[in-house]
Amino acid sequence: MAEIRIKGVAKDFGTFTALHDVDLTIADREFMVLLGASGCGKTTLLRIIAGLETATKGEVWIGDRRVDQLPPRERGIAMVFQNYAVFPHLTVFENIAFGLRMKRMPQAEVTRRVTRTAELMHIEQLLKRYSGQLSGGQRQRVAVARALAMEPEVILMDEPLSNLDALLRLEMRAELKGVLAGSNTTTIYVTHDQVEAMSLADRISVMNGGKIVQAAGPVEVYRNPAARFVGSFIGNPPMNFLSASPAGAGQWQVGGQVFAGPEAPAAEFAIRPEDLHPSDTGLPAEVRVVEPLGPHTLVTATVAGQPFRAVIDSTLVPRPGDVLHLAPMADRIRWFNPETQKAL
Template structure:
């Protein structure tokens, strides 16, 4: 079993507090993504798990074993880096076999295991080649195969697809999910790319300024972001926000609309995603300042006094610049946030 328990991890670099008490429980064979902008602390947490950094406070357990006091080689983890770290002077076979040779496995075991993982990542016909003869996607597979060959309890991945072009990233995402599911290892994956996070993760832990602000399934985070930060970070384009003022208990005025909302508040912020706005005879009035046909839908941007507002409208809808639109939000999809930016349930 490779359940991972991260308990109150803190880390500072001089006066800068990179991690401010991280608590996280990861299930056996779970694929957990650490998602956040640059500088939020996600890579620091991963490096502490790998033993490349030392926490100031806190403990990490894998199964029943505490690992933060062990040398990196004794932790039972494998790591895949952003730059692949494939050895150019070794063949694909020897790159994959590197960890097994460090463990002094017999040659017959090495050959058997390398062949198994090479087939898993579709490299079996390239075992004799050197890294300079490989594409970026093939080098990424080599790095993944090397990590899998030692049969780790946990695989740590630090933005492993960020150096690939967009089409190859799409292909590798699908392959990666299949390969790691077959490996039966628990995976912790760091990225700043929300599409990667949404498509790969069983759960996503969203980090901001050294803390985890929400940890849940991708669909739950998308539908019910816990804070305005999460709502504005997840989604492309992100959620729109509008000020809401109470006219009476449970009834709010929002951009000329009267909407039922939570009781007990004089003012709230309404959040609505661009795809949850629909053309109507009445509702929110917007001027289409920018029109972007995107195939599946047309993205309309309105530049308002209170900020940018976007709507994803049907691609066959006739639209022109400066056109005034009436849009009605899907009332089952709107979300309310208090003055501190926290989700309020109705």
């Protein structure tokens, strides 16, 4: 069993604190994505789990073993790096077999594992080639195959697709999801790409400033952000936020319109751009920029002088200077505490 428990892990680099008392449990065979902007602490946390970095305090458990005091080779972990880290002087077969041979496995078992993982990653026809003869996508497949061949309890992946072009990333995402779903491995995957996170994860841990802001399923993170940061980081374009003023018990005035909301001393209104539709009534949005994007149109506007975006049907093409009334879907409106920035 490869449940991972991270208990109160903190990391200081001199006077800078990269991680603040992080607690996280990752279920056996779960695909967990650590998502956040550069500098949020996600790679530092991954390296602590791997044993490449020592925590200032806290514990890391894999199953019933505390591993934060063990060397990396004793943790039952394989890692896939951003730069692939395949050996150019070895063939694909030798690259995949490298870790197995370091463990002095019998040649028959080495051949079996290399063949099986090469077939899983669709690179069996490349086994005799050297890595210098491969494309970036093929080298990435070799790196993943080498990790899978070790049959680890845990696979850690640090932005493994960031060096690939958009089409190849799409292909590799589907490949990874299919292969890892059929394995017995617990996966932790680091990325700053929210599309990767949403498409791959069983759960997403959104990180900011060395803390986990929310850990939940992709739909939950998207639809019900626990904090303003999550709503602003997840989604392209991100959530709209508008100031609100009290208009009675549980009533709030936003952009000249009144909406039912929480009974609280203060609140901020939030809605996703795709959860709006043109209407005779609704928020008056003064159009600034119109971007036709094929199946839909992205409108950048202002509401009561505040920036606002809407995704509308491509058959509607307003012009800059027009006032477009946009009605929010009532069940998609979210509210945040302006002081704590947490969801209400």
